[in-house]
Structure formats: C-alpha cells, structure tokens
Amino acid sequence: MIHSIPNASIVIFGATGDLAHRKLFPALYQLYQKGHMKENFSVVGVSRKEYSHDDFQAEVASAINEHAPGAKSEIVQKFASHFYYLKMDVTSEPSYHELEELLNVLDRDYQTNGNRLYYLAMAPKFFGTIPTFLKSEGITRTEGWQRIVIEKPFGHDLPSATKLNEEIQQCFNEDDIYRIDHYLGKEMVQNIQVIRFGNAIFESIWNNKYIDSVQITSSETLGVEDRAAYYEKSGALLDMVQNHMLQMVMMVAMEPPGELKPEHIRDEKVKVLRSLRFFNEEEVKQNVVRAQYSAGEMKGEKVPGYLQEENVAPESKTETFVAAKLFIDNFRWTGVPFYIRTGKRMAVKSTEIVIQFKQGPMALYHAKTEKYQPNLLRIHIQPDEGVSLTLNAKPKGDTSDLLPIDMTYNNKSTAEMNSPEAYEKLLHDCLLGNSTYFTRWDEVALSWEFIDRITKAWQSGTGSLLTEYTSGSMGPIEADQLLTADGHSWWEPTKVREEC
Numbered sequence: 258m259i260h261s262i263p264n265a266s267i268v269i270f271g272a273t274g275d276l277a278h279r280k281l282f283p284a285l286y287q288l289y290q291k292g293h294m295k296e297n298f299s300v301v302g303v304s305r306k307e308y309s310h311d312d313f314q315a316e317v318a319s320a321i322n323e324h325a326p327g328a329k330s331e332i333v334q335k336f337a338s339h340f341y342y343l344k345m346d347v348t349s350e351p352s353y354h355e356l357e358e359l360l361n362v363l364d365r366d367y368q369t370n371g372n373r374l375y376y377l378a379m380a381p382k383f384f385g386t387i388p389t390f391l392k393s394e395g396i397t398r399t400e401g402w403q404r405i406v407i408e409k410p411f412g413h414d415l416p417s418a419t420k421l422n423e424e425i426q427q428c429f430n431e432d433d434i435y436r437i438d439h440y441l442g443k444e445m446v447q448n449i450q451v452i453r454f455g456n457a458i459f460e461s462i463w464n465n466k467y468i469d470s471v472q473i474t475s476s477e478t479l480g481v482e483d484r485a486a487y488y489e490k491s492g493a494l495l496d497m498v499q500n501h502m503l504q505m506v507m508m509v510a511m512e513p514p515g516e517l518k519p520e521h522i523r524d525e526k527v528k529v530l531r532s533l534r535f536f537n538e539e540e541v542k543q544n545v546v547r548a549q550y551s552a553g554e555m556k557g558e559k560v561p562g563y564l565q566e567e568n569v570a571p572e573s574k575t576e577t578f579v580a581a582k583l584f585i586d587n588f589r590w591t592g593v594p595f596y597i598r599t600g601k602r603m604a605v606k607s608t609e610i611v612i613q614f615k616q617g618p619m620a621l622y623h624a625k626t627e628k629y630q631p632n633l634l635r636i637h638i639q640p641d642e643g644v645s646l647t648l649n650a651k652p653k654g655d656t657s658d659l660l661p662i663d664m665t666y667n668n669k670s671t672a673e674m675n676s677p678e679a680y681e682k683l684l685h686d687c688l689l690g691n692s693t694y695f696t697r698w699d700e701v702a703l704s705w706e707f708i709d710r711i712t713k714a715w716q717s718g719t720g721s722l723l724t725e726y727t728s729g730s731m732g733p734i735e736a737d738q739l740l741t742a743d744g745h746s747w748w749e750p751t752k753v754r755e756e757c
C-alpha cells in the first residue's frame with residue numbers, strides 16, 4: 258500500500274557517483290512526481306567535488322532526464338530545487354560540523370521534525386566511518402527518526418561483515434539500519450509471496466511431495482564493464498550469490514509468516530538459511546561450478562574475454578559465473594534440489610524462477626509421447642514481469658498426442674530493466690520505516706557463513722576448478738552436468754526460447 262512519506266532530510270553520501278545518478282535521483286523523482294513525497298523534504302548531496310547548490314541541482318535534473326525517460330521538465334525543476342550540495346571528505350571530522358549546520362537550517366526550512374535518512378552510496382570502506390562520525394559529531398541527536406541505508410557489499414566475508422555490523426550498531430539501532438538488496442525491491446520478487454500465499458492451489462502443493470526441483474537463473478549480457486577494480490575482488494559468488502540469489506531462494510522456500518509484518522517475514526526467511534546445507538570442501542566440489550567468460554560474439558559483435566577486459570589481471574582467477582545445487586534440509590524441502598546460476602556475458606539478460614512439478618502417479622498420456630513436459634510454474638522477474646504455467650493439453654483434432662501450452666500473465670513488458678523501480682520501492686519503504694524488504698543482520702551473517710565455506714574450498718584448491726564459457730552462451734558445460742547427473746536440465750529462460 259502506498260502512503261505519503263513524512264517530512265524528512267535525506268543525505269546522499271556519494272552524490273556525484275554512478276549509483277546516485279542512475280538509480281537514486283530517478284527513484285526519488287518518481288516518488289515525488291507520483292505525489293508520495295510532498296514539498297517538505299530536502300536532499301543533501303555529499304562528495305569531494307566542487308559544486309554550488311545550483312550546479313548540483315542542474316546535475317540532478319540532467320541525471321533524471323537521462324535515466325527517467327518521460328520526466329516532465331517543470332516537475333524536474335521543482336523537484337531539483339529541494340537539493341543542496343556539501344563538498345566534504347567523509348573521513349574528515351570537521352566537515353561533519355558543516356553538515357550539521359546545513360541540516361539544522363534545512364530542518365527548520367522544511368519542517369522535517371529532525372527526521373533524517375542517511376544513504377551511503379559510497380565505497381564499502383566508508384560504511385563504518387560515516388555512521389561513527391554521524392554519531393560522535395551529534396548529527397544523529399535530533400528529535401526525529403534517524404535511519405541509515407547501507408549499500409552492498411556488506412563486508413567481504415563473515416568476519417569483515419561482523420566487524421562492520423558492530424561499528425554500525427554502535428551508532429544506529431538494528432531497526433534503523435536498512436541493508437539494501439535491490440532484488441528485494443523488484444516487483445516480481447515481492448510478488449513471490451503473493452503468488453504462494455494468496456493462492457491455495459499453489460501453497461498446498463508447495464513442498465517435496467509435489468515439487469521436483471527449483472531453478473533460479475539470473476543471467477546478464479553485460480561484461481565487467483568499468484567495474485573491474487571491485488569485481489576482481491568479488492566475482493560472481495560475492496557479487497550476486499551471497500545476496501540476490503540467496504534472497505530469491507529464501508523467498509521461494511520460506512514458510513508462510515504468521516502476519517505480514519516485517520519481523521514475521523524476516524523470521525521465516527532466516528529459517529531457510531538455517532536449514533540450508535552448508536557444504537564441506539568435497540560438497541563444494543560436487544555442487545558448485547565456477548567459470549569465467551572467454552571471448553565470443555554477442556548480437557553479431559565480437560566481445561573480449563574477461564582476461565582481456567580493462568583492469569583485469571592477466572592471470573585472474575575471478576569467476577564471472579556460478580552455478581550451484583543447493584539443499585534445504587527441512588520438512589518441506591528435503592529431496593528437492595534448488596539449482597541456481599548467474600553470470601555475466603551470457604546469451605540473455607533475464608532473471609527467472611522455475612518451479613518444476615513432479616509427474617502424476619500414472620503415465621496415462623506421457624508414456625505415449627516425447628512431447629510431455631512436466632508442469633512448470635515460471636516466475637519472470639525481468640525483463641518481462643509475470644508468471645506462466647506450463648500444462649499439457651491435446652492438440653486440436655483427432656489425435657491422442659500432447660501439446661505443452663503456457664498460461665501466461667504479463668505484469669509489464671518493458672525493454673528497460675526494472676532496477677530504478679526497485680530503488681523507488683525500497684526508498685519509499687525506508688522513508689516510511691518499513692524494513693520488510695531489507696536484510697536483517699542474522700540473514701546477512703548466515704549467508705556469509707554459507708558463502709565463506711565455498712570461498713575457502715576454492716582458495717584451498719579442493720573446491721571445483723575454474724572453467725570457461727564462451728561469451729554469448731548460457732554458461733559452461735559443467736553447469737549443465739550439475740543437472741544431467743540428476744536427470745534434469747536447465748530450462749531456457751523465456752527470452753532465449755522466444756529468440757530461438
């Protein structure tokens with residue numbers, strides 16, 4: 258449900274950066290032009306570059322025109338007039354006094370009641386420093402609420418994430434810490450709950466008695482682009498699996514919450530991680546595949562391999578693709594493999610969840626034909642948003658053959674990725690104090706514990722070896738073998754099927 262956002266000041270640390278320009282300004286703009294933000298708000302952009310307030314407002318307007326197509330210029334101008342700029346090095350204590358002075362003026366001018374949201378759109382090395390100074394310099398000491406949004410990556414392993422968390426928790430209460438995972442803001446990721454718990458026909462068969470296996474694919478066509486400095490250290494495991502992929506697993510596998518309250522939902526999600534089988538080194542080798550893209554062709558154009566990309570070490574062992582077979586050892590899911598895969602430079606940009614149902618007890622029809630397909634429920638996260646259900650029917654006419662048919666609901670079909678919308682939803686929730694779709698510390702800690710075992714096995718050399726896949730493919734053969742060993746195969750994302 259959409260509510261009006263309370264009066265507040267928003268401080269964006271890293272306001273000249275990529276995230277602020279491509280996602281945050283457009284997301285705030287959408288909230289404003291839809292009327293969810295009234296006039297009583299201010300946004301302070303912070304970074305080290307030299308800008309006047311006017312320059313910054315012009316920059317914000319231009320980012321919105323570029324990244325929010327169709328924005329109306331008079332609304333953009335009015336919206337941008339709420340923006341202020343402070344040149345500040347976040348590591349320098351004295352500059353926080355200037356920030357406080359500016360915020361005090363804005364609190365008064367916009368009657369914000371001292372409500373403040375701090376968004377850390379900065380490199381992770383600053384995630385501990387900023388909250389520490391915000392508290393020590395008294396900026397968080399106002400009458401209103403104080404909330405902080407932390408971008409990813411939240412640490413690079415469990416010890417670093419724990420240390421960071423301790424630093425932040427010394428300055429903000431857990432309830433006021435919003436660890437963002439933008440996949441949780443995606444329309445269809447949020448819809449998983451409704452599809453499951455709002456439809457008796459699904460919830461009653463959502464278990465190992467009726468479900469054969471689950472597949473989650475998030476494939477990208479882009480390569481590492483200009484992010485090698487970050488990506489070389491993270492790879493696909495830390496960049497996508499630790500957060501987005503595990504979040505989707507939790508949403509599919511969680512038990513129904515007692516109530517639709519943030520803590521009830523987050524409690525159920527975290528229970529999934531408690532039941533997730535944590536691999537030993539041998540199990541990592543058997544169940545986790547890692548690979549790197551080699552040169553290939555995308556849309557008829559030659560593209561370089563990962564090792565030829567700018568700022569990538571010539572001998573780099575960073576994985577750009579991960580596939581894994583996961584097990585959730587609980588009453589509902591024992592015996593149902595969860596196959597996940599994600600990678601860069603793959604054939605299509607697509608995120609899809611496929612629930613494969615078991616065959617009925619007697620092969621009345623499918624014994625006679627190869628056209629039989631198991632029933633599949635596909636949840637299309639992006640670029641299309643929707644759900645489809647594959648059934649078997651009889652083709653028209655005098656035949657006993659089978660014809661797989663799709664019943665499809667398309668929520669929205671757009672050429673654009675829906676990330677800005679995800680940020681819009683999440684910013685809206687955060688300004689309203691709703692943390693349902695933000696990650697709680699216990700979720701983050703458990704996901705790191707799971708991931709650290711994989712990293713350790715890879716580093717020790719006992720885990721699976723790094724293999725290769727051609728740019729423009731759907732990943733290495735080893736990822737296919739992970740499934741064929743169980744008599745399964747990857748269901749092609751809908752986009753690939755359409756393009757064939």
Ligand SMILES: NC(=O)C1=CN([C@@H]2O[C@H](COP(=O)(O)OP(=O)(O)OC[C@H]3O[C@@H](n4cnc5c(N)ncnc54)[C@H](OP(=O)(O)O)[C@@H]3O)[C@@H](O)[C@H]2O)C=CC1
Binds near residue numbers: 305348410
């Ligand atoms: N970009 C994206 O699509 C995504 C980004 N993220 C995360 O968001 C965060 C920001 O990413 P992104 O915007 O791409 O990063 P950028 O490198 O584009 O921006 C970093 C920002 O930090 C500012 N900055 C750097 N050092 C200081 C300092 N000492 N004091 C004040 N400001 C400083 C820079 O401005 P200046 O140099 O002027 O000081 C710039 O505004 C990262 O944690 C990233 O992992 C997460 C998901 C997606």
Ligand SMILES: O=C1O[C@H](COP(=O)(O)O)[C@@H](O)[C@H](O)[C@H]1O
Binds near residue numbers: 477
């Ligand atoms: O967090 C990240 O996500 C993007 C993919 O997001 P999407 O919304 O476009 O699917 C990924 O490209 C990036 O490497 C990662 O840091």
